[in-house]
Amino acid sequence: MFTSAVGSALAKRLVENPPEERPPAIFVFLPIVNLVIFLPVFLILLYSLEQVYPTLAAVEDPLPAYEALPLNDDGTPKSDNTPVLTAEPGRPITASLRATNRLLRSLNGWLSNFRGLGYATLIAILTIITTLFLSLLPFVPGPVADLIALIAFSPLSTTWTHLVITRPTSKSFFQRIPPLKKVYLATWLPTLLVWVAVNATIFFPFLLARTIGLDLIDPENPDQGLSQLPRGSDAGKATAVLGLSLALQVLFYIPAHTALRRVQASLLPPDEDTLVPFDRSFAGLVEPEVVSGKGFATFGAALKTVTRASWARIYMLRVKVFAVAIAGYAAIVAAVVVEFLIVLMIRGQ
Template structure:
C-alpha cells in the first residue's frame, strides 16, 4: 500500500503543478453555513449531551423528600399539649421536575459552561467502549452486539465515575482518583448493565424484525405508499414502546446503582436516599455497601416515574424545537442566497 501510494503520488503532484485547480475559496453561502455551525454547535451539544444524558441521570438519582409531621409549638417555643392537632409538612417540588430548575442548579456550579460538565469524560468513556468493542469483536469473530456488551461491562468503572462526576459538585480530584473500587463496581453494575444493554438491543432488533415481517419498504428512490406510512408508524410505535417500558427503567436503575457507589464524603446535587428506604445497609455492617437492581427499581415511587417520563418528553420537544429553528434558519438563508445569485445573473 505504501509503495503504490508513492507511485501514484508523483504523476498526481506533477499534474497539480502544471494545471492547478481553479479554487477561489468558500462562497458566501459557505461562510454562512460555517457561521451557522459555530452558532448552533453549543445548542446541539446541550440537546445531545446535557439534556439527553445529564438531566435524565439526575432525574433517576433524585429521591422525593418525605413529608414529616410538624411538632406543635407555642409562641414561646415550648411544645403544645399532645391533644393539639399536628400539621403534616409537605415536601417541595423535586428539582428535576422542571427543566428551568435543573438548568439553574447546573448553572450554579459554574455558569453557562457547566452545561458541558463531564463531557470530556463522557467522550473518553464512549471512545473506550468503541475501541473495546472492536478489539473484542474483530479478532475473535464475536458478534458486534456481544462485543458491545462485553465492552460495556469492562468499562463499567469508567461509566460509574462519569455518573459520579455529573451528580456531584465540581471537585479538584482527578477522574482516575474518583474511580470506585473496581471489584465493587463489577459486583454492583454487571446485572443492571446487562439489562440496559438488552433493552437497547430489543429497541433496535424487534422493530427491525417487525419492519421485515410487515413488508415495510423504505428503500431510497422509491415513493412510499400510504400503507408504508402506517407500517412506519407501527414500527416507530413499537420502538417507542420498548424505550418507555424497558430502556428508560433500565437506565434509571443503572444510574441509581452507580450512585449507590458514591463515596460517603461526596454528596449528590439532588436529594438521594443512600439507604434506599432501608434496603441498603452501610458497608461497615454488611461489607456490601451498594444497591441491587431490585432495590434501585423498588425505591422509585409512582410520582418519580411520572417525573422521569415527563422529563424525557420535555427533552424530546426541546430537541425538536432546536432542530426546527435550525432548519428554518438554514432554509431562509439558502433562499436568500439563491435570490441574490439569481439577481446577479
C-alpha cells in the same frame, strides 16, 4: 531586462489562462459561522438534555414529608389533642427543565450544562474502539462485543455519573474511580439489562417491519435509499413499528437506564454531596459496607425505591426533552433554509 521579461511572460499567461473566479466571502465564512452557532445547540440537545438531565432525574429522590412538632409560645410541646401539621415536601428540581438548568448554572455558569462532556467522549471512543477490536475476532458477535466493552468500562461510566450528580471537587476524574471489584459487582447486571433493552428496541421493531412487509428500501438499488414514500398501508405499518419502538423504550429502556444510574450513584463516597436530594439508604434497603452490607444498591432496590410520582417525573422529563429537541432541530433546519435562500439571491445578482 529580466524583470520586464518575467512580467511580460506572467501577463501573457494570465491572458491565456485567466484565474478562476473566487467565490464570495460568504461561502467561506458561512460554514464557520454555522459551526460556531450550531455546535453548542447540538451539544445541548444530544448531551445535556439526553445524558445529564435524565441522570439527575434518575438519581433524585423526593424529599419525605414530616410531622412538625406542635409547640406553645413558650417553646413547650402542646397537648396530644392539638392538631399536628404535616410539612409538604418541595417540588423536585428535575420536574422542571428550567430549574435543572438553574441548578447547573449555579455551579459554573452555562458551561456546567456540558460538565463531564470530555470524559463522556473519551468513554464513547474507548467503547467503540474496543467493540470494533473484539468484533474482529471470529467467535465474538458484534452485539456481544459491545456488551463486553460496556461492562469493561463501567468504572469510567460510574465515575462520570458521580461527576454529573455532585458538586465540583478538587479530585481529578481518575482519582474518583471507585474500587473496581465493587463497581463490577454492582453494575454488571444493570449494564447487561440496559444492553438488552437497547438491542430490543432495535431488533423487535426491525423484526416487526420485516414480518408485516414494511420495506421502503429497493433491494435492487440499496444505495439509492428510499425507493418510495410510505403511502396507505405502508404509513400504518410504519406507525406500528414506531409505536413498538416507543413502547419498548418506555417499558424497558428508561427503567433499566434509571436503575443503572441509581446503582452507580449508590457507589458514591459518603463524603461527597449530590446536587439533588438522594436517599443513599434506598429506604433502608441498602446498609453501609461497615455494617455488614454490600455498600451498594442492587438492581431491584434501585427500581423498588422509585416512587410513582418519580416515575411520572422521569417520563415527563423525557417528553419535555423530546419536545425541545424537535423545536431545536426545526429551528436549525429553518435557519439553514434561510441561509440557502440568501445564497441563491447572492449568486443570482
